[in-house]
Amino acid sequence: MNAEPAVQQRLLELADIDAELNRIEHRRRTMPELAEITEAEKAVRSSKDAVVTAETSAGDLDRDIRRLERDVDAVRARAQRDKGLLAGSGVSAKQATDLQHELGTLARRQEVLEDELLEVMERREAVQTNLDVAHGELAAAEQHLREVSERRDGVLADLDASEAGRRRAREPLAEQLPAQLRTLYDSLRERRGVGAAMLRARRCGACRLELDRADVSRVKAAPADEVLRHEECGVIMVRTSESGL
Numbered sequence: 001m002n003a004e005p006a007v008q009q010r011l012l013e014l015a016d017i018d019a020e021l022n023r024i025e026h027r028r029r030t031m032p033e034l035a036e037i038t039e040a041e042k043a044v045r046s047s048k049d050a051v052v053t054a055e056t057s058a059g060d061l062d063r064d065i066r067r068l069e070r071d072v073d074a075v076r077a078r079a080q081r082d083k084g085l086l087a088g089s090g091v092s093a094k095q096a097t098d099l100q101h102e103l104g105t106l107a108r109r110q111e112v113l114e115d116e117l118l119e120v121m122e123r124r125e126a127v128q129t130n131l132d133v134a135h136g137e138l139a140a141a142e143q144h145l146r147e148v149s150e151r152r153d154g155v156l157a158d159l160d161a162s163e164a165g166r167r168r169a170r171e172p173l174a175e176q177l178p179a180q181l182r183t184l185y186d187s188l189r190e191r192r193g194v195g196a197a198m199l200r201a202r203r204c205g206a207c208r209l210e211l212d213r214a215d216v217s218r219v220k221a222a223p224a225d226e227v228l229r230h231e232e233c234g235v236i237m238v239r240t241s242e243s244g245l
Helices: 004-029 032-087 093-175 179-192 213-220
Strands: 196-199 238-239
Touching: 004 032, 004 093, 004 179, 004 196, 032 093, 179 196, 179 238
Parallel strands: 196 238
Antiparallel strands: none
């Protein structure tokens, strides 16, 4: 394949743009914000789990409190009824004794229930503290996730703008190349990541290997318009005044 030296020089310009596009894509895939978002999302999930756990405990204790309050109210109501019966007329001595005994039992039962209720209410207060802390940690985790996501979006917007600019510069440059040369270049770039590189000081700019004597002789003997490829990496080698030939 043949192409005028000036045309081959444009390959280097195209390769520089493509190298920058590769760097942009690499930056897009490896930006630290992506790892930060992964960790931030994990923190949000963990915080949500903590909130659910605390809310479940609080709900269970609230049900226990309501049950105990109902039990205390029932005991108080029964004691009030017995006291009313004792205060009334027509109560036999045996009935009075039975009512007095029941009132004593109800008083002890009420004391047990109220002690249990107090204990559950104290546990509920501690769980509320944990729940408040969990809500605070969740809010902080969600805020951090929003901030990291905004940073990521800003970086992506900058990268998108840079990529768009480079592609606008690439299109007319690529269109100036002969179709056959452009096809070869694109094929090499797709397979090897680099389509063309400068031959500088007898060293391939793509793989950085120095040409051996046989390659140097071959390159020296080649016409200026011949499109040369490095025997080792296969990339198009573009000769310039810096090639050291």
